[in-house]
Amino acid sequence: MPWTERQQALLQGMGLKVWSPASTAGPEASTAPATRSEAVEPPLERPAERPVSVVKTPPAPSRRAAGSPVADVAVPVVAAPSAPAGRADGPVATMDWPALRAAVAGCQACALCESRKNTVFGVGNPAAEWMIVGEAPGEQEDKQGEPFVGAAGQLLDAMLKAIGLTRSEADAAHQVFIANTLKCRPPRNRNPLPEELAQCTPYLQRQIALVQPRVLLAMGRFAIQQLLHTEEPVGRLRGKVHEHQGIPVIVTYHPAYLLRQPTEKAKAWQDLLLAVQVYRRSQGG
Ligand code: URA
Numbered sequence: 001m002p003w004t005e006r007q008q009a010l011l012q013g014m015g016l017k018v019w020s021p022a023s024t025a026g027p028e029a030s031t032a033p034a035t036r037s038e039a040v041e042p043p044l045e046r047p048a049e050r051p052v053s054v055v056k057t058p059p060a061p062s063r064r065a066a067g068s069p070v071a072d073v074a075v076p077v078v079a080a081p082s083a084p085a086g087r088a089d090g091p092v093a094t095m096d097w098p099a100l101r102a103a104v105a106g107c108q109a110c111a112l113c114e115s116r117k118n119t120v121f122g123v124g125n126p127a128a129e130w131m132i133v134g135e136a137p138g139e140q141e142d143k144q145g146e147p148f149v150g151a152a153g154q155l156l157d158a159m160l161k162a163i164g165l166t167r168s169e170a171d172a173a174h175q176v177f178i179a180n181t182l183k184c185r186p187p188r189n190r191n192p193l194p195e196e197l198a199q200c201t202p203y204l205q206r207q208i209a210l211v212q213p214r215v216l217l218a219m220g221r222f223a224i225q226q227l228l229h230t231e232e233p234v235g236r237l238r239g240k241v242h243e244h245q246g247i248p249v250i251v252t253y254h255p256a257y258l259l260r261q262p263t264e265k266a267k268a269w270q271d272l273l274l275a276v277q278v279y280r281r282s283q284g285g
Pocket residue numbers: 134135136137138141146147148149150152153180256
């Protein structure tokens with residue numbers, strides 16, 4: 001079945017080459033993707049206009065996306081070891097959103113507070129059914145106080161759009177919540193240090209507990225380390241459903257890595273499709 005123009009546009013927005021069957025193909029017909037499983041409807045159809053919902057919607061088996069479902073495959077669920085002891089059960093663990101936001105804004109728990117312009121709390125629907133966890137703010141994020149607003153953020157937005165999701169205002173099924181492992185920018189975008197991650201962990205944990213997403217998408221190794229407590233490389237962890245506090249976790253490459261290694265985008269697309277499958281399953285679909 002040939003792809004619709006919309007599907008092609010979405011995949012091309014992610015930087016994926018679009019393959020068409022020979023019968024309808026133009027000159028680009030030879031640029032086949034690695035697997036045919038990429039040729040599916042955008043899994044989640046975004047409605048034109050919906051009010052923002054801050055109420056967690058109960059499982060709704062009838063809420064299925066229009067179009068072909070993603071094929072069901074058996075995916076092993078891998079439980080993460082329990083979180084290492086730390087501050088995760090400290091005062092942050094009982095904060096509501098305003099208290100948590102204020103705690104992050106005033107945080108001085110590590111040296112990053114001295115060099116930051118802004119803390120980067122997170123963005124999106126506080127009752128989102130999808131939560132994206134990235135690494136740490138970069139220069140633009142530090143300036144604007146919002147995660148993923150630079151080049152990697154543009155790719156992330158395209159990836160989300162390809163599966164019918166957005167960071168912009170929408171209902172909880174379509175508007176994600178995006179957060180980072182660190183709420184402050186490491187100088188010169190260096191990697192987060194273990195002690196910085198340890199200090200910031202309770203904030204991320206509390207965000208997850210408050211959002212209660214159906215699916216967590218961990219992007220890149222630091223997000224994976226924080227959620228799954230493993231140092232295994234992304235390549236070994238992808239393709240499985242992991243768990244963090246009972247929430248399914250799908251791991252994938254960080255958008256900044258995909259910008260450097262565009263040939264890996266096809267794998268990221270497969271990861272997104274797996275996440276959609278897990279999401280649908282959580283709805284009873
Ligand atoms: N990379 C991340 O992981 N997070 C951001 O907010 C920006 C870039």
